[in-house]
Amino acid sequence: MKISFKYISYFLLLIMGVSMTLSSCTNDLNVTPGDDDEFLSEAFFQDPASYKQVLAKLYAGLYVGGNDGDSKADIAGIGGDFSSYLRLLFVTQEFSTDEAIIAWADGTLPTLNAQTWSPANEFLEGTFSRAFYHISVANEFLRQTTEEKLTARGVDESLKAEIATFRAEARFLRAFSYYNLMDLFGNVPITTENDPVGFFYPEQKTRAEVFAFVESELKDIDGSLAASRSNEYGRIDKTAAKFLLAQVYLNAQVYIGENKYNEAATISNEIITSSGYTFAPIYKNIFSADNDRNGAQNEVIFPIVGDGNAIRATGGGMSFIMHASIGGSMDAASRGMDGGWQGIRTRREFVNLFPDANGIADKRGSFYTDGQSLDINNVGTFTEGYAVTKYINKNSDGTAAQRNDIPDIDFPMFRLSDVYLMYAEATVRGAASGNMATALTYVNKIRARANASAITASNLTLDFLLDERGRELHWECHRRTDLIRFGKFTGSSKIWQWKGGSINGTATEPFRDLMPIPARNIQANPTLKQNPGY
Template identity: 80%
Template sequence: MKISFKYISYFFLFVLGLNMTLTSCTDDLNVTPKDDDEFLSETFYKDPASYKQVLAKLYAGLYVGGNDGDGSADISGIGGDFSSYLRLLFVTQEFPTDEAIIAWADGNLPSLNTQGWSPNNEFLYGTFSRAFYEISVANEFLRQTTDEKLTARGVDANLKAQIATFRAEARFLRAFSYYNLMDLFGNVPITTENDPVGFFYPEQRSRAEVFAFIESELKDLDSSLAASKTNEYGRVDKTAAKFLLAQIYLNSKVYTGTDRNNEAATVCKDIIDNSGYTFANIPYKNLFSADNNRNGAQNEFIFPVVSDGNAIRATGGGMSFILHASIGGSMDASAQGMNGGWAGIRVRKEFVALFPDVTATGDKRGTFYTNGQNLDIARVDIFTDGYASTKYTNVNSDGTAAQRNDIPDTDFPMYRLSDVYLMYAEATVRGAAAGNIPASVGYINQIRTRAGATTITASDLTLDFILNERGRELFWECHRRTDLIRFGKFTGGSKIWQWKGGTQGGSATDSYKDLMPIPTKTIQANPTLKQNPGY
């Protein structure tokens, strides 16, 4: 898909018919209207091409913050560069943990390094708003694609069949947003296509109710999403829904108070045995190179966030942010395929200690840049305090250059099969009757053999080992905060890292910070919302 779907995603003009200001590079599609009134939804949907354009808007929102990349933002009050979905997930899932720290002092960003955030944090507001923006786009698309409306517009049977799949993908992406809201903020409102358009206060639901809604949606989607491995690369299929289902089951104790590990193991085994996704027997570094959509890594990628240096003009969004911000000090940006670095993101001392060495000798996943970097982070605002990471690169796996050096081609692996292996093993160790210890050891050893690490035996397969292995395999893939909470090590004093709690040596933090606060601006807009305890 590296071209066809992507160009639809990023070079079209779409207006939802809600209160938004939208601009776009429209010459490519020649869809510039004469008057903004033509943006009304009914008019827009008369064009048969509009349906895939709206679906593309939903996927595009995972990478960019607005219709022209960094400039025209979807969300008021936070720039398009700061408000792309992937960037905000990285900020909330990585910076509060041992896996990452950022030097920048933008607004309230530093508080995410220390778990010192408040309800006034604009990055939490951006995360909350981005997820609900995606939900609103999905809801409107579902309202506009009922069989009744399609028939009234004279949509033919072939297009109707395509739209049925589009609707399923929109519902999945909506469930994905609800998952992130549930995971980060706990009790949040649920709105669907059945709710009225216009001003009303959606009812805040308990975390358990949001969980039940997501579970119901994902189970239902098994009958309508594209069969596994049959959709365009970059678009979701039945296996993506199963992955998310396994993920909520694995975290069910946190979200609902009820253990669902057996269901997690069952779903994971189904993915492993029946999905058609296969473990990528390629060098680990190639999973995160510029050609990871075609070098074999794609066989493992269940849900990638697609990047393209030519098609996606978003310097501050998605992988462009992750790559630029992780380059600084004496690092050669061109070695990473980039035109420069922003001297921001490093790893913390305690994360480095998860690896046998800092030279990627005993474990090829530990690709740290240490030249001129200090292991200890005496000052957060100095990039050379803390080792850098070269996990992601905008260079093809054969060493050739990517399309551009300002915006990368590297796709972000939101879901991949290795994570399914690790989830299965964890659910098994946690007592899932459907799990199997020897099989779990085999899956872990596939992962470790690819990494050039020593293999393990059943006696090594403990929860502590699995948490550490998840860190080694999945770091900077937006899982760490959720993982640490599930293991009871995010807040409190059982696991300490530098600058946790605001001190260089690290200190215990309050358990209420396992949930982010509902943003102040959100409560001002909907005063029926109740703030999370402790804030």
Template identity: 80%
Template sequence: MKISFKYISYFFLLVLGLNMTLTSCTSDLDVTPGDDDEFLSEQFFQDPASYKQVLAKLYAGLYVGGNDGDGQPDISGIGGDFSSYLRLLFVTQEFTTDEAIIAWADGTLPTLNSQTWSPANEFLAGTYSRAFYEISVANEFLRQTTDEKLTARGVDANLKADIAAFRAEARFLRAFSYYNLMDLFGNVPITTEADPVGFFYPVQKSRAEVFAFVEAELKDLDNSLAAPRTNEYGRIDKTAAKFLLAQLYLNSKVYTGVDKFNDAGTVCADIINNSGYTFANVPYSYLFSADNDVNGAQSEFIFPVISDGNAIRATGGGMSFILHASIGGSMDASSRGMDGGWQGIRTRREFVNLFPDETATGDKRGTFYTNGQSKDIKNVGTFTDGYAVTKYINKKSDGSAAQRNDIPDTDFPMFRLSDVYLMYAEAAARGAASANTGTAVGYINQLRTRANAATINASQLTLDFILDERGRELFWECHRRTDLIRFGKFTGASKIWQWKGGSINGIATESYRDLMPIPSRIIQANPTLKQNPGY
């Protein structure tokens, strides 16, 4: 069953000091709860049920932007809907690439479409702050769940055992945020539960140091996370840590200058052969339907971000954003299981061209809505310029309705086994001794057979093919920016798409934009931070 988030609506956690990376060092968090439903940490943790509630808060933080769904935003200066973790990952990983573009002109949002952002970009500030907010909550949870604290509160042995598992998951979610910060911003501070609570400026660490911290955490968590496929659906286990470790190694050359493709292949082979997660032998569309937690797709979901129309009141965050914003023009919102469209997101012509046709005939994954839409994007602000994308749907795989049509049930597949197949294949193509080319071709052909696409042979398993195949299989799953950077095609002129660089036909962009700037408001809050080169 899905982990329940519905009972955390009024949870309030006072976290001092470690969120100094938000709009001010401590003032945004140095507040007194305003009603009887809010608690300070020490008082809150007297309740035995509180420990799982905080864990639920950490997981819910991936989807919603504040308590009470998008209300009571966690982060000052940006609304709860705009500051949803998943929404911000989508904005930074997709709008900056060939896979997506958004019509809206909110603030500095258009600069993400064109790779012309600056340190003043409020969406980058939101992304940075959201990740550190999650880290701060995890750190406070770890402080409050030491053996000494639990013994002093008289926590019984059975609950202590549960809390030990919760601590491991909190550490994973913290590592996940550090991975995203390192990937997007490079050199960032590291704070843990060992740091003091109160005013201080955390020391900025090099990207390589953050890499080493995340690697060490993920390796150590293999000793304490739940065994594969033994946790509640929606909660992570040892395999999620291995998946993130494989991602870390696959991108090691970018992050540290050191090639670790062989390590990536080794970890991927371990996941494929020993985790118990299995390739979902169901139609590709099932993976992105409202019942993807029960329709067979879940067999390959290593780390889903849970959606639930009744339990998670997120009107503008997470999948509510992705689904609403991708509906417009002549599209019938009800056919997508939704109550309306926000006329926002569609894709660019260069991404459409990765598929053999525009009708999902030669590849079932290429599902575009073209009626009344032009493939060419002459005006970024016009939704009908650019094909719409119908990958996600808020209907069950049999076509029946979800729980409601304003907030979707469709879970977001943050990590899935198909990506492990693709990472293994890339390791093989890059010459890793730990990955066999013939085996990799077999994995790729499983993906392509499910998509009703032509199979390939070993000679076709090139790096260019793998980058394109990652796009076809994983588009709109928050991987594209990282993938393009790893292949040397995010900035520069080696890969051009419409409106890259702000030009209708695309132009080369500066290589320093492979890293996002440290947001201005973050540096104002912590003047010891150094800006990334070029900004």
């Protein structure tokens, strides 16, 4: 049983049908509300409970694509299952890399497997539109919670204080969306609560300007967020904002051409030594149905919360990841699910990062190999490529989850072991505040939990760390960003099966380190400029 805030998120917004669709600043980005008669209105905010309900919508929007699970989609013309934020992050961050490949031939999906996408790719359009929809909800919430509006509505001082924290969380979630847009697309518009409501063309900003906005927001909200580990489970605290800021700094060389590894190491050290988050003793428990209460919750800094009973999202979030990764001779019931969709596997080059494929010398190498070939000769055949069994919709003691059609698993978007690896990488890259002996200790702590052999200082190289990030964090929506930071996403320095569209892989063009601005979004806002190469 998840705690109360989760039920506010899903029961109030999904079951009772409290709709938060809106029109502000979205037509220009080709993001249209699913129902033009439903708005965030002044009348709605007369109810003191409404503020937490809208905040809940922002959190719920990371998992589901509409106000009734997969139906009543937030964005007109894009299905709620298809436009799930988490699902689209997984599609863009994993299918384009060595960690995952999908058998389905839906629309332009195969081009993501091969790094041959174009501006007409509907999955990139969905990602772009979903992030800006999320931003528009955050902006409207911030417009409706100013001191002036709260005073005019007679909101008492205790609720005002609580709303101040809500506002900081909304700003974090908006910054999270801008981080993803900056990472994927580079130059994008910035809209805030200070922009007009209605149709206008928001100005496209440079990647450096988006970087500066995200950095400024994350620093500014620190004083208003809940103290580390003091908020309700599933909600943001100061440590989540620090994590995202460290992640931004770790990638600064890519985003703005400036080295900020020292800043990344400094913040990572603060999280490790002062946040109160602790290392979960059992790796597999982080990815099970009860990961909100089996000890994993002490390591996971930012979960995207799921629940089989409260969410009717059969195609979004973890439901997509679980169903699509089951097929062939796999027993769906053993994974806690009602069936499989014969979709996602991994590629041979990723399997080869592990000492074996059966999880003996490294427990993180969780592959299903029975009836599966290591090589992928036909992308459309699920049994070609090993299946990944990292996530399981069963409790850590082996008992059943609440349901077998929609999983209970909370997705671990940020967790402490990633902070260990960020600290180690920043240190290896030359961070003045880093300590190599400490970095080695953190890496070996991660490896000891996995039953993997300890490494020595001479092993702690950038190439090793990229591989270790894959072993520890695979299928957690980091791989594309990591490969780009290490200079191995495009080009020929790292090749995997079907990269570039050939069976044994081939070099791809470096301009593909950035995704194209979707063609339909440029049609809706002709002031947008396409990324070079597209």
